[in-house]
Amino acid sequence: AQKVTQAQTEISVVEKEDVTLDCVYETRDTTYYLFWYKQPPSGELVFLIRRNSFDEQNEISGRYSWNFQKSTSSFNFTITASQVVDSAVYFCALSEYEAAGNKLTFGGGTRVLVKP
Amino acid sequence: DVKVTQSSRYLVKRTGEKVFLECVQDMDHENMFWYRQDPGLGLRLIYFSYDVKMKEKGDIPEGYSVSREKKERFSLILESASTNQTSMYLCASSSGTGVLNTEAFFGQGTRLTVV
Numbered sequence: 139a140q141k142v143t144q145a146q147t148e149i150s151v152v153e154k155e156d157v158t159l160d161c162v163y164e165t166r167d168t169t170y171y172l173f174w175y176k177q178p179p180s181g182e183l184v185f186l187i188r189r190n191s192f193d194e195q196n197e198i199s200g201r202y203s204w205n206f207q208k209s210t211s212s213f214n215f216t217i218t219a220s221q222v223v224d225s226a227v228y229f230c231a232l233s234e235y236e237a238a239g240n241k242l243t244f245g246g247g248t249r250v251l252v253k254p
Numbered sequence: 255d256v257k258v259t260q261s262s263r264y265l266v267k268r269t270g271e272k273v274f275l276e277c278v279q280d281m282d283h284e285n286m287f288w289y290r291q292d293p294g295l296g297l298r299l300i301y302f303s304y305d306v307k308m309k310e311k312g313d314i315p316e317g318y319s320v321s322r323e324k325k326e327r328f329s330l331i332l333e334s335a336s337t338n339q340t341s342m343y344l345c346a347s348s349s350g351t352g353v354l355n356t357e358a359f360f361g362q363g364t365r366l367t368v369v
Contacts, residue, residue: 147294173357182346183360229296240285240348241312242358246296 140165142232144245151220152253159215159248161230167191169235171215172206172241177227186228189213191235220252257281260298260345267368273332275364277345284349288312288330291342297353298341304327332336335368342366 141164151157163172174186187197189206197204217224227249228244231242261276275287279286285304289297289312299312301320307319317339326349334345342365346358 144296165334175360181342183346185357188357197271210366231297240358241287241302241310242297242301242346243301243338244289244297246294246343 139235140167140170140232140243141223142230142243142245144230144248145183146248147246148249150251150252151251154219156222157186157217157224157250157252159228159230159250161213161215161245163211163230165232165234166233171233171235171240173231173233174204174215175229175231177229177247178237179226183229186215213237217250220250222252222254225250225252257263258347258359258361259341259346260364262364263362265364267332267335267366269336269368271332271335271368273331273335273368275327275332275343275345277330277347277361278326279347279359280318281317281347281349281359282328283347283359285358286319286322287346287348288328289346290359291313291344291345291363297344300330305308310343328337335366337368338367342368361362 143162170191173191175183205214213249227247229247230245233240258279287302289302303309303322319331345361348358349356
């Protein structure tokens with residue numbers, strides 16, 4: 139069965155600090171997708187990134203970067219030079235390739251609080 | 255823009271009531287999902303549907319049922335609401351499967367309180 143673990147429940151930083159969110163996953167499939175979502179205080183989940191299991195290249199998008207390491211089953215997310223608007227709950231999720239309906243399994247989420 | 259709309263933002267219901275949560279998407283997505291979100295537990299899948307009239311149990315289906323009579327609409331039903339079903343409910347939709355898998359788009363959530 140697939141499982142996603144986000145060991146950090148809450149992280150508090152001061153603005154402009156970097157923050158890294160850990161995500162470790164378990165799956166028996168060799169082909170799968172990994173996702174990160176952001177949930178701001180308004181409640182609606184916002185899609186940030188999707189990565190398939192064959193693509194281990196790290197990705198950078200503005201202040202966001204992702205480090206995918208298949209060898210350690212981890213897909214970590216770093217916010218560089220954090221801002222108050224980054225305060226949110228962040229979820230890592232996994233979808234197995236063969237799963238009907240590509241259902242997502244989520245981690246418990248990490249709450250990030252960025253203080254001015 | 256993809257839009258997933260949940261019928262209510264907040265609901266308060268009494269124990270034992272039958273409760274309907276409605277979700278509509280406007281992007282012709284095949285797949286629709288109902289999750290509940292509880293602090294520390296993340297999002298847990300209740301039911302999902304990958305086609306009209308098709309439904310599959312998720313990880314925590316007990317006490318819930320679903321209906322998908324039309325492609326754009328997916329309803330979650332609490333047959334007899336209980337206080338342990340007080341939670342945030344999130345609907346999502348996505349397209350394709352396997353290599354055609356897209357990301358899921360979420361509604362704004364319904365915060366249900368059962369008293």
